[in-house]
Structure formats: structure tokens, C-alpha cells
Amino acid sequence: MSNNNHYDVIIVGGGQSGLTMSYFLQQAGMSHVVFEKNSILHGWKHERWDSFTLVTPNWQCDLPGLPYDGDDPKGFMTGQQTVAWLERFAAKVNAPVREGVAVKRVECDDDGLYQVSTTDGDFTADQVVVTSGGYHQPVIPRMAERIPDSVHQIHSAQYKNAAQLPEGAVLVVGSGQSGAQIAEDLHLEGRKVFLATGDAPRVARFYRGKDVVEWLYDMGYYDISVKEHPLGKNVAAKTNHYVTGRDGGRDIDLRKFATEGMELYGLMTDFDGENLIFRPDLAANLQKADDTYNNINARIDAWIEQQGIETAEGPSRYEPVWQVPEERTTLNLAESGITSILWCIGFRPDFSWLDAPVFNGQGHPKHDRGITQQSGLYFLGLPWLHTWGSGRFGAVKQDADYLCKAIKIYSQRRHTTAVA
Known part of the structure; x- marks a missing residue:
């Protein structure tokens, strides 16, 4: 050689x-x-x-x-x-x-x-x-093989815009950063969206006059090493908080989407040939995301008080704009009008x-x-x-x-x- x-x-x-x-x-x-x-x-x-x-x-x-x-x-x-x-x-x-x-x-x-x-x-x-x-490797579960060929299935890595999907409702599987943002994109384009949620946390975009990222930077969060983090190396496996920088940046509130017609479900676990199967954990998933949102803001409140910082806005808590009326664990695929499924559940x-x-x-x-x-x-x-x-x-x-x-x-x- x-x-x-x-x-x-x-x-x-x-x-x-x-x-x-x-x-x-x-x-x-x-x-x-x-x-x-x-x-x-x-x-x-x-x-x-x-x-x-x-x-x-x-x-x-x-x-x-x-x-x-x-x-x-x-x-x-x-x-x-x-x-x-x-x-x-x-x-x-x-x-x-x-x-x-x-x-x-x-x-x-x-x-x-x-x-x-x-x-x-x-x-x-x-x-x-x-x-x-x-x-x-894009993650698409084996259950996808049993879904009829008439339903168009792609991974989030392949998604570009609503126009690439056939007419009809869309099921977005996964509510991490990509899933939440793509669900919002389709929702804003006027598509009927079904969203299968997971345990992804969320965070405010702005709080008490500044971007939350700026507050966390001031608090030294971004200097914490994985060895110093309370979760240790397990933190690397945690799902990223969903939020968006679109149109200058804003929160993503799945509850608000529900008031506007988006259909929310818990974690999708199976397809039995006719029905999509979900865990009865939608309320828990939404509550966990809101708890994280409020806990981060509370840490910012404590920092502001500790440092004696004056802000125009005072402390606040997010109060849910929609509550889960009942846990739905099945959805008939044919009756739903779903013609596309977007898998937003990560990579290996x-x-x-x-x-x-x-x-x-x-x-x-x-x-x-x-x-x-x-x-x-x-x-x-x-x-x-x-x-x-x-x-x-x-x-x-x-x-x-x-x-x-x-x-x-x-x-x-x-x-x-x-x-x-």
C-alpha cells in the first residue's frame, strides 16, 4: 500500500x-x-x-x-x-x-x-x-407491514410538505420535536391530523420577557456536563422538548390543537387489521409535558428571584386549555379517513x-x-x-x-x- x-x-x-x-x-x-x-x-x-x-x-x-x-x-x-x-x-x-x-x-x-x-x-x-x-436508520415498527398498501407511509426524514401526501387525513405517530412540528405544519395547511402522542416533554418558547433558551444559558444549564447532570448518561436517551422557532418562535400546545380539531391519542401500540390500537395514556402524556413546561419556568422564577432581576412579567403557570374527555384506545382505520401515516419515532x-x-x-x-x-x-x-x-x-x-x-x-x- x-x-x-x-x-x-x-x-x-x-x-x-x-x-x-x-x-x-x-x-x-x-x-x-x-x-x-x-x-x-x-x-x-x-x-x-x-x-x-x-x-x-x-x-x-x-x-x-x-x-x-x-x-x-x-x-x-x-x-x-x-x-x-x-x-x-x-x-x-x-x-x-x-x-x-x-x-x-x-x-x-x-x-x-x-x-x-x-x-x-x-x-x-x-x-x-x-x-x-x-x-x-429510520425507525418504522413492524406493525407498519400489516397496514394496507392504500395508506401512504413515510418517515419524518422523508417529509417535505403537505402537498406530497395524498388527500385525506394524516396520522402522525410521535410527539417529539419532529412529530409535534410536522403535526403543526399539516394542521396549519388545513389537513385533518390524528396525533399519536408519547412521553415527550415540552418547554415554553418565551417566558418573562426572554427566550427560555437565553434564561437557561444565563443559569449555566448548557455548561453542565453529562457527568454532572442528575440523569447522568441516561439524559442522552431522553426525548427532546417540543417547541418551535417558526414565525419568530412560539410554544407548541397540543391541547390548543385539540380545540381546533386535531385528534389526539395516547401511545400507538398495534394494528389489528382493522383498528389502530393506543394506550389509554393521552391525559398522562399531556400532563407530563405540561409539568415539565411549568417546572422549567419555576426554575427560571427561582433564578430571577435569587439574582434580584427585575422583569416586566411576573411568574405564571400554564393552565390547560383542553382536557381529555375520555381515553380512546382504538381507531378504525377505514372509517377515520386516514390516507397517510407519518412515522416520527426517531432513528437507530x-x-x-x-x-x-x-x-x-x-x-x-x-x-x-x-x-x-x-x-x-x-x-x-x-x-x-x-x-x-x-x-x-x-x-x-x-x-x-x-x-x-x-x-x-x-x-x-x-x-x-x-x-x-
């Missing part, structure tokens, strides 16, 4: 995390390549719906060398604006990306050298950074190409701030890799800088050992 096929570091994944890692490795003068099976920023360009906006305010977008550069720091970039900003970042970094090259297998040999097999040949590296995220990780003893029983990598127990193998861009912002634009810069320092130390140690 020629030296042209060897690098100090191989990066797998050409999204914002891979580009950020490349930025720091360039500063460190380390040879590297980024393998991207599609094109750079593919997910941002092709896996968001048309009305998508960021949920976090623009001022939290802070990639190395290119923090948010628009004129609305407290606003929320649309999908197109986000892509344009990321493309400016990609141009600035000018990473050595090999697009259209899929990594088929990575394994470490007895000498500690990583053997990397790709669709464009074989390569070696002293170290490997996996930046492909953890959202690889797929690291089957990576031969390394670093995964737990659910296929998630075990690591300490991105550093695994296998020397020279790292992860970047995962939710709660270190802090809340690790899987977002807010803290990937700090995480990549931290990994780059570890990579340099390992490289120096490896080189010293080789010379000795």
Missing part, C-alpha cells in the same frame, strides 16, 4: 461535526481525510421539511471561524438559511473531503494501525474519528461497519467525552457527548478542540514509541 493511502487521522462523516474536526486538525498540522458517503451536509440539505426552522436561537450557532453571521441573532434560521450558513462554513474550512465514498469497514490491526476499507479503495490511519452522528444507530469493542447493548458507543477505550478511536457530534450542545451547533467546537488535543497527545506518544 502506498503512503498516499495513509493518514494521521481518518474522519468518517462530512456534516458539521466532520468539518469542525477537520478545522482543528488543520490547525494542528495533522494529515487527514474526511470520507462522506453522500455529499457534505447531506442531512441538512435533504432530510428536513420545507417549513423547518432551528429550535435554538441563532446566537447559539457558533462553529469555529464562523459564528452566526446574520442580522437576527435572537431569531431562528430556516432550513435554507441554515444550509447557506453551513455552506459558508464548509467553504471557510475547505476540508479534504472525499464525497461519494462510503466506509465499508474499520478495524484496528495488532500494531494499532486502523485498516479502513471504502468504496474507493483501502486506507490506513493512526487514528479514526467517527462524526456520522447517531441517527442512521448503525455502526455495523466499525469493528471495535466499544458499543453497549443498544448499539450506542461507550466513551468519555468522545474518547473510547480503544486507543485512537473517537466519536464527535453525538447528543450529550459532553454537554447539551454537543449534538448541536452550540458546543461541537469545544468538543472537537478537546478531541484534537487528545489526538495530538496520542500521536506524539505513538511516534515516540515507534522511534524507540
